[in-house]
Amino acid sequence: MSKTVPVAIGAIGGVGLVAQSCKDKGEMVSLLSPDGELVQVEKSSMLPVTPAEARKGIPGKQFVMVIDLARCRNARKCVTKCQKMHDLPPEDEWIKVFLMQDSNDTAPYWFPKPCFHCNQPPCVKVCPVGATYKRTDGLVLIDNERCIGCKFCMTACPYSSRVFQWKEPEETKFADRAYSPETSTPHKVGTVGKCDFCADMARQGKLPDCVTGCPNGVIFFGDKNEDIVSNGTESFRFSELIYDRAGYHFMAELGTQPNVYYLPPVDRLFDYEKGFSTLTDEQKGFYKKSIVKKH
């Protein structure tokens, strides 16, 4: 193993880099240093963390997400921001917004759903090669350099959180970047992808893009050990927020123990009908049909 020497060499596209001294000479990439000088860096040294570190997790952290359903109006900014961040095509959504209605008499509500990063993850259990794994900081990540594409994790996940790369990805943005399970990019054909809680951002102490992208502050992200969650503008004590607002787990009966909590859609800021304004007529019809079909 090569030793990691943290040397700040610059930033491209807002991504901080940590250089890593590598013995074997690989492909070289040109970078602009903070002093305005062009430096040659090995491609493999652009990894934010070593693969071994990416499997371990950030020490002392226990990441948690709280989603306030009372604030969501299906602005879908979390979806598009996430797609931009992870270089996903418009049809691949790692965070999805569902229209839910629990029974005929209850009110419909919008339901943003990332990966739940369960503490008892069914996907990790079934993976034959350990390509998807649970970290000490609570994150469930995928190593797309190990994944064999059997899709067992996709059938095992009860929350439909996983998407498959059915064809060679057409992205270019991160093509030069060395792959890391923390950035989940660049995508690899024939492997599985999903919400990674923006692990690379968390390492820098930043909030995930779905949190900062949301115009209504629906999504809170934070550390359970510090007992703080934030949506970028407001911060709460996690335990108090969950206690006061009756936070709950979605489908807790499955025993997966998610790390994503929901606050029930009471005293809503918006009528759910408002959420249709961002949609085309076709989409509207579709959502309504899927709600009717459920009952």
Add this chain to the structure above:
Amino acid sequence: MKLDQKSSKMLAYFTSQMVKISKPGMVWLAIAFVFILGGLYALIVQIIEGHIVTGMRDNVVWGIFIANFIFFIGISYAGALISGILHLLRVEWRTPIIRIAEIITVISTLIGPAYILLCMGRLDRLHHLALFGRIQSPIIWDVLAITTYLIGSIIFLYLASIRDLAALRDYPFKSKWRNKVYKILAVDFNGTPKQNRYLDRSLDIMSAIIIPLAVLVHSVLAWIFGMTLRPGWHSTIFAPYFVIAAVFSGTGVLIIAMWVFRKYYKLESYITKIHFNYLGIILMILGALYAYFTFSEYLTSWYGSETWEMEVLYKLFNPNEYWWWFFFAAIIGVVLPIIVILIPKFRNINSITAVSAIAVLALWVKRYLIIIPTLEAPLLPLQDMRPEYIHYTPTLIEWLLTFAGVALFCMLFFLFSKFLPILPVVKADEGNYAQLRKTAMKRVIKRKVKETEKKESEKIKDL
């Protein structure tokens, strides 16, 4: 090796058949070859373009490839259970059909796992199973179980063929390569009493091993589905349900194969109506068991009326979705065989074969219905704009690969019948073996009696 008159007559007949391929045989071989070429084309397209060429998408991530996989592993039960159990029970009439049954097992266990490989996104990383394999994953259970089963089945088929291989070794073929190959495979077997005893002992042990192994293979297969939190899959009876379905389809394929080879090689005097009747009755009993499992599975989930379970049932019982397929797979494909075989008036060689074919087809459809409707009914609502993500339709590529598998099965079967007689030619001399055992037992008893007599006489002396 010495052969009796009947065996040498049979050997002469089969060897004359083995060295030539008749016209209809050539036609069949050509058709199978065309289908295999079609499959090769589809395989190349899938490797180049990626899995996008299949009908599988993010919700239905497993399609007919997995249905084919279960199907082929299912029919492999023909040899494992039928000939294994019949062997252990010393059923007299099994002799002419065991070879056919065992070949089905080996070929289908070879073809089945190929479909798992077709379903894998990164075939180039297959070695990761060895490098990073985790015993917690049911896929690893499957890999271990199927490889063990395949090796066991090959050993079983080989042991059961040694007598014939020895006879073929001593047969003067025109082309010398055959004798050379048979010589290697026959491992100096000459039918001496000792060799016979060892061979019979090994066959007994192998058939006792192969039965639990076969049960295990299909249980593990069922657990791939049963271990997930999916409606229609997460069921405790899935393992026995799969096992029964597998024996059912295995028996069906065995009957079809018997019919085909009986016609093609004119084996009417060896494979008789009795064989079809007996196997038909086994098929009927298995069909009834299978129907019982089906009924209890769907009744339980319907009566419980859980939302997610109901969504799958709604798909199965909705005439616009899968009802007619379900009707065929779970009702026609089971009830029809039972009625036709149950009523003696309807029962003849052709009708038993026809209902076996229906049952086998129905079981393929049932496997499709186990996989696809469940995946089309995830726990969260399917709010997707893309129709192909909501409803799965197999593409031409998937069909081509499916038919290629069936064609490959038929072709390998046919070619195998050109290498070994499709019926065992040299009969295992079980009568003789029993005689040997009897004399051995007598000797032991005599010795014991002598020993006790000696002891008693010594006692008397002491007194």
